Amino acid sequence: xxxxxxxxxxxxxxxxxxxxxxxxxxxxxxxxxxxxxxxxxxxxxxxxxxxxxxxxxxxxxxxxxxxxxxxxxxxxxxxxxxxxxxxxxxxxxxxxxxxxxxxxxxxxxxxxxxxxxxxxxxxxxxxxxxxxxxxxxxxxxxxxxxxxxxxxxxxxxxxxxxxxxxxxxxxxxxxxxxxxxxxxxxxxxxxxxxxxxxxxxxxxxxxxxxxxxxxxxxxxxxxxxxxxxxxxxxxxxxxxxxxxxxxxxxxxxxxxxxxxxxxxxxxxxxxxxxxxxxxxxxxxxxxxxxxxxxxxxxxxxxxxxxxxxxxxxxxxxxxxxxxxxxxxxxxxxxxx
Amino acid sequence: xxxxxxxxxxxxxxxxxxxxxxxxxxxxxxxxxxxxxxxxxxxxxxxxxxxxxxxxxxxxxxxxxxxxxxxxxxxxxxxxxxxxxxxxxxxxxxxxxxxxxxxxxxxxxxxxxxxxxxxxxxxxxxxxxxxxxxxxxxxxxxxxxxxxxxxxxxxxxxxxxxxxxxxxxxxxxxxxxxxxxxxxxxxxxxxxxxxxxxxxxxxxxxxxxxxxxxxxxxxxxxxxxxxxxxxxxxxxxxxxxxxxxxxxxxxxxxxxxxxxxxxxxxxxxxxxxxxxxxxxxxxxxxxxxxxxxxxxxxxxxxxxxxxxxxxxxxxxxxxxxxxxxxxxxxxxxxxxxxxxxxxxxxxxxxxxxxxxxxxxxxxxxxxxxxxxxxxxxxxxxxxxxxxxxxxxxxxxxxxxxxxxxxxxxxxxxxxxxxxxxxxxxxxxxxxxxxxxxxxxxxxxxxxxxxxxxxxxxxxxxxxxxxxxxxxxxxxxxxxxxxxxxxxxxxxxxxxxxxxx
Numbered sequence: 006x007x008x009x010x011x012x013x014x015x016x017x018x019x020x021x022x023x024x025x026x027x028x029x030x031x032x033x034x035x036x037x038x039x040x041x042x043x044x045x046x047x048x049x050x051x052x053x054x055x056x057x058x059x060x061x062x063x064x065x066x067x068x069x070x071x072x073x074x075x076x077x078x079x080x081x082x083x084x085x086x087x088x089x090x091x092x093x094x095x096x097x098x099x100x101x102x103x104x105x106x107x108x109x110x111x112x113x114x115x116x117x118x119x120x121x122x123x124x125x126x127x128x129x130x131x132x133x134x135x136x137x138x139x140x141x142x143x144x145x146x147x148x149x150x151x152x153x154x155x156x157x158x159x160x161x162x163x164x165x166x167x168x169x170x171x172x173x174x175x176x177x178x179x180x181x182x183x184x185x186x187x188x189x190x191x192x193x194x195x196x197x198x199x200x201x202x203x204x205x206x207x208x209x210x211x212x213x214x215x216x217x218x219x220x221x222x223x224x225x226x227x228x229x230x231x232x233x234x235x236x237x238x239x240x241x242x243x244x245x246x247x248x249x250x251x252x253x254x255x256x257x258x259x260x261x262x263x264x265x266x267x268x269x270x271x272x273x274x275x276x277x278x279x280x281x282x283x284x285x286x287x288x289x290x291x292x293x294x295x296x297x298x299x300x301x302x303x304x305x306x307x308x309x310x311x312x313x314x315x316x317x318x319x320x321x322x323x324x325x326x327x328x329x330x331x332x333x334x335x336x337x338x339x340x341x
Numbered sequence: 342x343x344x345x346x347x348x349x350x351x352x353x354x355x356x357x358x359x360x361x362x363x364x365x366x367x368x369x370x371x372x373x374x375x376x377x378x379x380x381x382x383x384x385x386x387x388x389x390x391x392x393x394x395x396x397x398x399x400x401x402x403x404x405x406x407x408x409x410x411x412x413x414x415x416x417x418x419x420x421x422x423x424x425x426x427x428x429x430x431x432x433x434x435x436x437x438x439x440x441x442x443x444x445x446x447x448x449x450x451x452x453x454x455x456x457x458x459x460x461x462x463x464x465x466x467x468x469x470x471x472x473x474x475x476x477x478x479x480x481x482x483x484x485x486x487x488x489x490x491x492x493x494x495x496x497x498x499x500x501x502x503x504x505x506x507x508x509x510x511x512x513x514x515x516x517x518x519x520x521x522x523x524x525x526x527x528x529x530x531x532x533x534x535x536x537x538x539x540x541x542x543x544x545x546x547x548x549x550x551x552x553x554x555x556x557x558x559x560x561x562x563x564x565x566x567x568x569x570x571x572x573x574x575x576x577x578x579x580x581x582x583x584x585x586x587x588x589x590x591x592x593x594x595x596x597x598x599x600x601x602x603x604x605x606x607x608x609x610x611x612x613x614x615x616x617x618x619x620x621x622x623x624x625x626x627x628x629x630x631x632x633x634x635x636x637x638x639x640x641x642x643x644x645x646x647x648x649x650x651x652x653x654x655x656x657x658x659x660x661x662x663x664x665x666x667x668x669x670x671x672x673x674x675x676x677x678x679x680x681x682x683x684x685x686x687x688x689x690x691x692x693x694x695x696x697x698x699x700x701x702x703x704x705x706x707x708x709x710x711x712x713x714x715x716x717x718x719x720x721x722x723x724x725x726x727x728x729x730x731x732x733x734x735x736x737x738x739x740x741x742x743x744x745x746x747x748x749x750x751x752x753x754x755x756x757x758x759x760x761x762x763x764x765x766x767x768x769x770x771x772x773x774x775x776x777x778x779x780x781x782x783x784x785x786x787x788x789x790x791x792x793x794x795x796x797x798x799x800x801x802x803x804x805x806x807x808x809x810x811x812x813x814x815x816x817x818x819x820x821x822x823x824x825x826x827x828x829x830x831x832x833x834x835x836x837x838x839x840x841x
Contacts, residue, residue: 198706
């Protein structure tokens with residue numbers, strides 16, 4: 006079977022997966038024990054687990070971002086929403102709330118509220134997504150700082166910290182959270198028609214409206230899901246350090262999340278989406294960081310190497326690039 | 342092989358796409374100083390042939406010779422440099438730039454390396470005056486009508502030393518007067534020795550302006566004819582590959598209509614853009630909506646479907662009062678609308694034929710009751726067969742289909758949702774004769790199945806052919822209602838013109 010005979014869906018998934026595979030392979034070459042996983046006290050330890058654990062916040066953001074991008078939008082506020090959710094949970098704990106359900110519920114509620122604002126501006130007022138979410142990207146950190154009264158709020162709450170540092174079935178809990186979120190979103194999108202409607206709205210909002218799809222509500226929903234995912238990521242970040250840092254929690258992570266979705270092969274114009282490939286994208290970004298660290302290249306080259314590797318991955322999955330290569334090969338073949 | 346005045350010769354051109362042979366050894370000969378019509382049904386290969394000539398596609402076989410030398414245009418710019426210019430139905434210039442900038446795009450007159458604006462504007466103006474266009478060339482392109490934009494595109498193409506000018510459905514969005522002036526320009530260019538390839542769906546226009554005709558069918562050449570000696574009937578049967586049957590149908594007379602159940606009723610309904618009006622549709626009845634562009638036909642469809650809100654009056658479906666606050670309610674109640682602008686409001690471009698077809702049904706069922714994949718495929722394959730949609734695969738993105746086939750997919754989308762009342766806004770716009778006849782037959786059949794249809798159309802002939810009742814609109818109000826044997830092109834036209 007040749008590449009061009011593959012179905013578009015397979016072709017699309019091929020490159021991110023190959024990319025991740027190559028990166029992991031490179032890691033093994035650099036440090037042979039990369040794939041080894043130890044079991045200590047019923048817990049798995051190893052570089053692979055680290056990659057997944059550290060990729061968890063971006064993977065969560067990417068799950069929500071995938072849906073938003075599928076409708077032709079973008080959510081720049083997720084980093085700030087992380088900070089808000091962390092601040093709300095920390096505030097509740099410091100304020101004396103001990104009930105874990107309320108602490109987590111508060112954080113989630115903050116995320117949904119933020120998503121609701123974004124979705125309402127985009128869906129019902131027709132404000133361009135990049136502008137609408139930029140507002141909350143900037144204002145969100147301000148809100149988080151207000152909640153924290155301008156301080157870094159530290160706390161100690163065992164049940165809440167479990168979100169960031171706990172283990173379940175031998176795996177770090179953030180990984181479990183990613184899996185749960187992925188499964189839930191996947192069920193919601195692919196076992197119902199929601200995924201189809203999301204793609205429809207992204208492909209042509211006006212036509213979807215004429216079909217009778219409530220395009221505004223669909224947009225509102227995806228931003229709410231994105232806010233929710235960001236809230237989970239924010240609480241993981243806060244639980245991880247046992248504190249809420251409004252200035253730094255989730256800083257610039259919206260860009261990593263968008264990048265993860267793009268590496269996963271989604272078009273920013275909207276339409277087709279694959280949550281799974283976006284998670285692969287998030288893993289690629291994290292694996293890359295680890296590769297650079299392991300390879301012993303001086304840290305000052307980190308960002309450049311990362312950028313170069315991402316360009317290669319994006320080129321590999323660009324249909325236009327494949328056409329150019331094919332044309333180049335053909336021309337070369339004709340001459341020789 | 343070719344006479345001396347041949348400017349562009351295609352011999353045995355082959356173009357294949359995965360699974361489809363789009364062009365199968367097609368010959369085409371264009372002489373200097375002629376207007377040559379390229380005709381065929383949707384999917385016959387006209388667009389592919391043009392794209393091969395202009396370098397959008399590369400041919401898989403055969404020869405293209407310009408002035409006797411073989412050419413291999415690699416892209417449109419290449420073809421343009423060789424002397425082959427193309428003007429598309431949708432003008433592909435830059436609407437936000439000025440007229441002069443568009444005319445001289447990428448070849449601006451320069452002075453000391455910077456653009457000489459004064460000279461550019463002057464030359465653009467002079468150039469356009471040659472096309473009877475006395476316009477402000479410093480205004481943005483989109484401040485002019487499509488007709489003027491098209492002339493500007495032609496002027497640009499020709500001024501870049503065109504030997505061959507390809508016009509791909511240039512008249513689709515022009516009114517009669519604009520068409521006439523376009524034809525004058527075309528004749529003028531022909532007299533200057535340019536070979537013009539003219540693609541259109543309007544057969545009358547072929548006879549009005551063309552010298553010769555080449556007909557394609559299913560990617561193969563049917564033949565080349567002199568326009569003067571080919572009758573319109575023969576032309577159509579060549580295109581279809583069969584004799585054209587005139588669809589005959591019994592009109593539901595007024596007396597009979599009264600015995601039928603009224604399906605939909607609008608009493609003194611109005612929206613922000615429509616004057617109050619009455620309209621009723623029975624089950625199994627086709628109600629035509631006639632009127633000029635902007636007379637309120639589209640607005641009426643939108644009002645009935647709930648895209649626009651009913652500001653006063655009331656609407657009834659099956660004798661129950663309805664008021665839609667969103668389009669989903671309309672769909673659930675049993676309405677369907679095929680919008681006028683297929684590309685903008687109809688198709689979900691990158692999504693597959695299957696997905697495009699099941700969307701309305703899925704929406705009617707609600708998001709939580711996902712149609713099983715097996716059922717989806719069955720539905721899609723069923724409609725591809727029944728509506729004779731030309732495609733190799735139901736998973737193909739809809740934007741790879743021709744206009745007529747896209748329209749059929751959108752019809753299928755609504756049929757799958759089993760509506761009671763279908764609103765078709767210009768269902769045959771931009772569709773060739775074959776698909777046109779098929780869609781009209783389909784409309785008749787639907788109505789025999791007991792569906793109520795409200796069809797807006799600017800083609801009077803078509804309305805007379807299928808409508809049981811015609812509502813005539815003018816200036817956003819209903820001016821006449823004709824039924825039964827009163828319906829004729831003459832009476833509709835009189836009503837539109839306001840002389841009854």
